[in-house]
Amino acid sequence: MVTPGSPVAPVPAPFNPQSVTLPAGSVLHRVFGNAREVTDFNPGIGKPTRFAFFGHPPVSVLYAAGDLKTAVCESMLHEIPYAGGVLFKADYEDRLSAGLRTDRDLRLASFKGEGLRALGVEPHEITTCEAAWYEDTVKWAQAAYDAGLDGCVWMSRRLNDGLAYVFFDRAEDAFSTDTSVPAGAYLNGPDLDWLIDFCAGINIDVEV
Template sequence: MRRVPGRPFEPEEYVLETNTILFRVFSTGGMVPRTVTDFNPGKGDRTRFAFFGDPTVPVLYAAESEEAAVCESILHDVPSGPGAVLYESFADRVCAPLAPTRDLSLVSLMGDGLFKLGTQARYVTGTMASQYTRTVRWAEAVHEAGFDGLVWMSNRRNTDRAFVFFGDRVEAGDLVALPGTGRIFAAGAGFDWLADYLTSLKIEILIP
């Protein structure tokens, strides 16, 4: 089984259709708060599929449900089973919907897409963070092949797809925020929704 991309690189394409509703959890804190369609230009720790390139390729992660977006962000490093998260770890975060305004051409890292590439989820989308130096090579290969990003089944919620888009391929206007308010997790209805979801997973919120 391949742990890094092979040559020739012949992936399975997944077309994310125009107007497909996605969700993103993002931070509104810091010196320059982000909006739901702002790409990460390369700040912060390495992630599964970022960062790479010179200049650095910006990325934006999203998911097909609010729950998956939470699992891929707030709960990304929280072990499965009974546990806890710190309130401060999500106090400046918001979950909001967005959608593509054109069809996006992605590489599938799920199902037959993994089989075609001669690998398995455990070597690419299901690894520990210590393997990110290796897994980012899959994103590099996808980018080199001319695609807009990747899609895979969320490792933490494997009923839903997760996505990463490349900021030098998905241009301004290719993703738009959708009308309506997002969930602000710091307080109010957004906090209540998140608390209920975490309770269903037996995860406690620790408030100082």
């Protein structure tokens, strides 16, 4: 069941999603807090997200993206609407970015393209609804977890030509730091300059 009035579709039973394989050696991007390492999974700390947290105790997750801009939009810019706004210093000063490499194949539930059509749902019913409905969207992640999958992939709501990923705790042994991706720190210097330029192009002012 879903919350009354929720735009989120109920998870079908049986749940038979299309799965895609993210091959070993794939390179992903992550933006994360400087108290963590790039490969650290979140054990259940912080406010709810689209696909976390579920389970008792909570299933640890790691969010990542197919490119740096999508990773930035899904993290630092997550609360800023398409119309634009301000990225405050407190929202980027402790942020780092780095590359992840998959050390083995990972099987993911596809919540995009043909994967959505195969489930009979539209993006606004899982991947583009507002945060108010995360209590219902997380049920889709739990269904993917219960089906034995390593995570989910979808088109980013915040940058809808980019791929977003969530990985479950059974994939904690599947990642290494990829040093081919330059590490970034956004408090000052060239990485802040890049962030300012990127945000300017999408109507966001960066507080410095």
